[in-house]
Amino acid sequence: MVTLYQRTNGIWYVSFIKNGKRYQRSTKAATKKKALQFLATVDFDHSTNRSVGLQSFIQDFLGWSAVNKAAKSLENDRRALTWLLKLIGNKRLDKITIADIERFKSARLQVASPTTVNIDLRTCKAAFYVAVKWELLKVNVFSKVPQMRVVPQTRVYLIEDEVAMLLSGIAENWFRDLVMFALNTGMRRGEIVNLRWVDVDMDRRVIRIVNQETFTVKGGKGRVIPMNDTVYGILCNRLSISSHVFTNQAGGKLYDNYIQHRFKKYIRRLGLNPNLHFHHLRHTFATSLVKQGVPIYEVQHLLGHANVTTTQIYSHMSVEDLRSAVGVLDKLASAG
Numbered sequence: 488m489v490t491l492y493q494r495t496n497g498i499w500y501v502s503f504i505k506n507g508k509r510y511q512r513s514t515k516a517a518t519k520k521k522a523l524q525f526l527a528t529v530d531f532d533h534s535t536n537r538s539v540g541l542q543s544f545i546q547d548f549l550g551w552s553a554v555n556k557a558a559k560s561l562e563n564d565r566r567a568l569t570w571l572l573k574l575i576g577n578k579r580l581d582k583i584t585i586a587d588i589e590r591f592k593s594a595r596l597q598v599a600s601p602t603t604v605n606i607d608l609r610t611c612k613a614a615f616y617v618a619v620k621w622e623l624l625k626v627n628v629f630s631k632v633p634q635m636r637v638v639p640q641t642r643v644y645l646i647e648d649e650v651a652m653l654l655s656g657i658a659e660n661w662f663r664d665l666v667m668f669a670l671n672t673g674m675r676r677g678e679i680v681n682l683r684w685v686d687v688d689m690d691r692r693v694i695r696i697v698n699q700e701t702f703t704v705k706g707g708k709g710r711v712i713p714m715n716d717t718v719y720g721i722l723c724n725r726l727s728i729s730s731h732v733f734t735n736q737a738g739g740k741l742y743d744n745y746i747q748h749r750f751k752k753y754i755r756r757l758g759l760n761p762n763l764h765f766h767h768l769r770h771t772f773a774t775s776l777v778k779q780g781v782p783i784y785e786v787q788h789l790l791g792h793a794n795v796t797t798t799q800i801y802s803h804m805s806v807e808d809l810r811s812a813v814g815v816l817d818k819l820a821s822a823g
Contacts, residue, residue, distance in 0.1 A: 491522055494621075496551030501526060511622050513539065513547055539623055542577045545569075548614050557703040559677070567610035570595060580615075580624050588632045601635040608634055643762050644770040656757045662749060664721050665733050666768065671717045673772035673790050675705065676765050680741040682732045692719055696791065710791045773798070 490502040491514075499514045499522035514525040539547075545568045552564045574594045575587045588608075595604045612629035619627050645653065650670065657663040669679060672694065681702040686695040692714040698704055714722070728738045735741055750765040769790070776786050787798040 491519070491526060493519070493522075494551065495554050496547055497554065498547050498550060499525075513543070515543065515547075517550075540577045540579055541572055541575070541583070544580055544618060544623065545572060548617060551617065555707070557677075557705045557707065559705060563606065563610050564614060567607035568614060570607060571611055580618055583628055585628060585631055588629060592632075592635065596635070601637045605634045605637065608632065643760065644767050644774050645759075645763070649759055650771065652757055653753065653759065657753055661733070661736065664725070665746070666750070668718060668721050668733075669765070669768040670772055671715055672712050673769050674712065675769060676743050676746055677702065678704065679733060680731070680743060680746060683730050684727055684732055685730070687722060687732060689719075689722065694718075704791070706791065706793055708791065708793070710788065712789060 491499060492502065493499050497517050499516050499519060500511055501514055501522075502511045514522040516522040516525055548568070549561070549565060552561050556564070571591055574591045575583065578587070588611075592604055592608065595607060599607075608629065612627065615624065615627040615629050618624045654663055654667060657666060665679065668674075669676075672679075674682070674694075674696065678696050681699060682694070682696075683699075686697055688695070694712045694714060695709065696704055696712065697709040698707065704710075722732070725732065728734065729740075731740055733741055735745075747765050754761065754763050773786055773790060776789070777783065783798055784795060787795045790798060792798045
């Protein structure tokens with residue numbers, strides 16, 4: 488029995504049984520007409536689940552990724568897999584070895600940081616798990632390769648004095664509001680510029696982060712963020728001149744890169760840490776909550792992390808925090 492079906496990546500596949508075993512093959516066609524034309528050329532007596540080449544898999548996978556992932560995740564997928572193809576060639580998936588991946592790591596390290604190389608490794612590993620799910624592979628070779636050792640970085644978030652300096656140094660009221668909004672919601676840059684008034688409930692004081700036709704929440708899962716008084720005040724003072732909450736001065740839509748460039752301009756002008764990006768306002772939000780004793784699982788839900796392990800990177804404490812902690816012992820010593 489031969490079955491023709493379309494996967495969520497838009498590509499048509501054929502499934503058939505030979506000698507009691509089921510096989511699947513990609514037709515590499517995005518329309519049923521072309522898939523049927525491919526079907527007419529297949530010799531099912533000699534066809535098996537031979538592993539496809541890396542280039543063919545990448546094409547199918549990126550089609551699937553475009554449908555199922557956020558734009559940033561799709562960008563990561565495309566970058567990592569393009570580099571993989573460039574550095575190891577169009578090998579059959581089942582012929583890619585640990586040695587190939589180690590060469591990939593070494594070559595990437597010549598032009599990227601260890602952190603970026605690790606992101607690429609995790610991205611390729613996730614893609615190859617999809618290949619296993621699609622029955623193109625039996626084993627994910629990336630699961631056998633360790634990540635790069637990364638030296639812990641110094642603090643990359645804003646402390647209280649730096650927040651005050653940044654806010655006082657921003658000339659435009661609308662951009663100051665946007666930065667303060669980010670500091671008090673922990674929302675990602677893309678979530679802020681795509682936030683619509685229809686997803687803001689001023690009566691219940693909550694903000695809904697949802698998928699839209701032109702925007703997908705990272706991880707694909709929405710969440711609800713309660714407003715504190717600061718956020719509520721910012722929104723009360725904004726005029727609903729557009730379907731979007733934050734707009735440029737002409738009422739037009741803002742874009743991620745524009746926000747990032749403007750933020751970096753102020754970081755440089757004020758002499759703040761040059762490694763700071765707009766995304767670090769989200770880090771500042773999370774770090775501030777943890778320092779105030781908010782449970783890590785509550786921070787996880789506010790940030791929209793699928794795994795609490797991701798959130799735990801914000802559980803860092805400064806030397807002064809630790810100094811205060813051990814300082815309580817001085818009282819015991821003096822009492823004795």
